[in-house]
Amino acid sequence: MDNYEVVIKSKTKWYEVNLKEVFMYKDLIKLFVQRNFALIYKQTILGPLWLILNPLVTSVVFTVVFGQFAGLSTGGMPQFLFYMSGNTIWMLFSSSVNGTSGTFLNNAHIFGKVYFPRLTVPISQMVTSVINFLIQFAMLVIVYFYFLFFTDEAVAFSPYFLLLPLLIIQTALLGTAVGVIISSVTIKYRDLAVAAGLILQMWMYLTPVVYTLDSVSGVMRTLLLLNPMTSVVNNFRFCLAGGGELVTGYWIYSAVITVLLAFGSIVLYNKMEKNFVDSI
Amino acid sequence: MKPIIEVKNLKKRYRLGVIGTGSLAGDLKSYMAKITKKQDPNLTIEQSERKKGDSFMALNGVSFTVNKGEAVGVIGSNGAGKSTLLKLITRVTSPTDGEIVLRGRIASMLEVGTGFNGEMTGRENIYMNGAILGMTKSEIDRKLEDIIAFSECRDFIDTPVKRYSSGMYVKLAFAVAAHLDSEIMIMDEVLAVGDAKFQKKCLDKMFDAANNDGKTILYVSHNMATVKRLCSRCIILNEGKIIFDGDVDRAIEIYLGAIGNSAVKGDLSQSPRFGDLKPEVKLMSYKISNRDFTVFENKEPLKLEFEVKAFKTVEKARLRMIVKSPELVPIGAFTSDEVINVTEGENYKLEAEFDLSNLVKGKYIASFLIFYEKDGVIEEYDSVSDVFFFEIQESKGDLPWNSHWLGNIRMNISNVKIERV
Structure with a gap:
């Protein structure tokens, strides 16, 4: 490597994010992802089964509590499918946030000792969340097919399912961006680490996970739609099984917010990683 | 060919003390006070603005190249x-x-x-x-x-x-x-x-x-x-x-x-301390009391006096002197009994005599440690490294000693007998 040259300076421009270097460490990202999986299920009885059990049990609980006891409307969709679809996409979001929000604090011991592109850590967390999601999504699709072929419930098949990948990528990006911003701010303010769990919980209830968007009207509906996850969860359900209606305007708004937050979080992360070792 | 490492005028500043107040609310209060020109509510008493901004240059303009x-x-x-x-x-x-x-x-x-x-x-x-x-x-x-x-x-x-x-x-x-x-x-x-x-x-x-x-x-x-x-x-x-x-x-x-201070007395209160210390007893100064210079014949002891300040009441602590070679390789150590008993807030004079007779000719560096040991667990109260140099000279009648082969410690054998069988 004769032309290899790295210049380390005190100040770098805000847009100097070395993505090429991140790419050079793609093996590391792969190993981080493998590690994430290996570590969760080492010394457990059910192992990877938890991955499927978790959303199934949550969806059953939601169906019983919100569907049967509270009797919330699901807009004609089978209750179990309704809660499971909302829950699955929401879990992608929340696990993207949770997986990355502790990046700096949890890796302080490694970051303080050796250099590697710091972005590899949140990226690998995001990949982990997406793989987890895909397994759960496969489960969801099975449930969906069951309702489609073996019941008379109001489940439709539409070409809108082609939009699902977009929604999934957007959710993972948004969740990771929020998590990375939290991780950058927690370097200085530890309270946010505690608050993050609470915020995420509130956020879920401000997103139509356990209720339909149609059941809310007026100003509340507009306020809900300002939450970028609202249109995503709603559209996810629509594209999968034709529940509710497709929200377009606010979806575009949500996509813009996602892109802005994604860029913002990378810039912030990049700025914080340089000296965080001195202040953690 | 260009050098493989080039370092140009490198500086690194660390801020001393606590960074920020540790919470968003606290920082916002300080920030608001700064804008409204009121006194910062997060400054502790006696902490002036200047002190708050104190910093420490860990590197202050370092330049070199490596080929x-x-x-x-x-x-x-x-x-x-x-x-x-x-x-x-x-x-x-x-x-x-x-x-x-x-x-x-x-x-x-x-x-x-x-x-x-x-x-x-x-x-x-x-x-x-x-x-x-x-x-x-x-x-x-x-x-x-x-x-x-x-x-x-x-x-x-x-x-x-x-x-x-x-x-x-x-x-x-x-x-x-x-x-x-x-x-x-x-x-x-x-x-x-x-x-x-x-x-x-x-x-x-x-x-x-x-x-x-x-x-x-x-x-x-x-x-x-x-x-x-x-x-x-x-x-x-x-x-x-x-x-x-x-x-x-x-x-x-x-x-x-x-670092080779060979003064017979000196202040230790400002010497840098490293390691995980419990600052309960502190060595403030040392003085070699039986010599005006730090050259010893190995037959005579090294007599030391320390000024010690106790910040906490401590019992049964020990004094240790670590002897290193000029290459800073540890040679051996002296350890006292559990004799250091002090009361909070008091100043003490600590005297000790070190028997140098087993050290062979050469230069050595002394470091000091005050610690407490119980059940194999050691708590270090104070540790000052590389305090002074001292030199050991041969006494008359010593065997010639090549420390390159024989090391720096002279050990004794007793009861050596030879009998015809």
Whole structure:
């Protein structure tokens, strides 16, 4: 490597994010992802089964509590499918946030000792969340097919399912961006680490996970739609099984917010990683 | 050809004390007070604005270049800025000012075993650790055999490392770091790993890397013997600046001269302290009471008086003097009984007599430690390193002694008899 040259300076421009270097460490990202999986299920009885059990049990609980006891409307969709679809996409979001929000604090011991592109850590967390999601999504699709072929419930098949990948990528990006911003701010303010769990919980209830968007009207509906996850969860359900209606305007708004937050979080992360070792 | 490492006017500032108030609310209050020109509610009493902004220049304008294939030692007393320099070069943190240009990949061995995970097997950890240090999977695949062989852990390679002994753990970690395919190797006293045999193996490996593989080495150490062996050039750092850059022997001489205080008395209250200390008893000053200079015949004792200040009431603490060679290799230590009993807030005079009769001719450095031991657990109260130099001269009638072969400690045999059988 004769032309290899790295210049380390005190100040770098805000847009100097070395993505090429991140790419050079793609093996590391792969190993981080493998590690994430290996570590969760080492010394457990059910192992990877938890991955499927978790959303199934949550969806059953939601169906019983919100569907049967509270009797919330699901807009004609089978209750179990309704809660499971909302829950699955929401879990992608929340696990993207949770997986990355502790990046700096949890890796302080490694970051303080050796250099590697710091972005590899949140990226690998995001990949982990997406793989987890895909397994759960496969489960969801099975449930969906069951309702489609073996019941008379109001489940439709539409070409809108082609939009699902977009929604999934957007959710993972948004969740990771929020998590990375939290991780950058927690370097200085530890309270946010505690608050993050609470915020995420509130956020879920401000997103139509356990209720339909149609059941809310007026100003509340507009306020809900300002939450970028609202249109995503709603559209996810629509594209999968034709529940509710497709929200377009606010979806575009949500996509813009996602892109802005994604860029913002990378810039912030990049700025914080340089000296965080001195202040953690 | 351009130098492989170029460091230009490098500076690193650390802020002293607590950074911010630790909470968003607290910082906002301080910020609002600044805008409205009121007094900051988060300043403690007696803490002035100036003090709050106090900072410390760990590196203050360091410039040097290293050419390909050079092995450069970096020495300096604790707090001189060595570790900061390496942290900047390895990009763990970034400089306050100045620039570093690197024309080669860096293998950092500042902390071996970084990223090791107890749940993963040795083999998995080799891959993980190698990738963190910048190797690709195919590179590690190629070197896996060498690494396992070097680590001497073949039988355990598929066992989770949490079941390793600490020695095996370090050996495996060092093996990975030593096999990095990089042009520049940075080391911070990592050679102090494993048993003696493994240490020698590590040193040989480094020596080989420097001399035969044409790798560039930056080596930070307190162990002058290894610096001498490994390096062809030496930089001395002192208070964040380079005070010497050149020949190794000359550098060691200057360095030892710089820390080599041979005064018979001195103030210790401001001496730098390192390590995990419980600041309950502090050595304030020392004085050699039976001498006007620090040269001793080994028949006479070294008598010392310390001024000691007690910040807490402490009982049954001990005094220890560690004797090191001029290369800063520990030779031996004196340890007192549990005699130090002090009451909070009082000042004391601590006297001690050290029997030097077993030390052979030569120069030594004394360090002091006050500690408390119970059930094998040691609590250190105060520790001052490399306080003064002293010299031992031969007494009349001593056997000629070549410490190169015989070491620095004279041991006695008793009851030696020979009888015809």
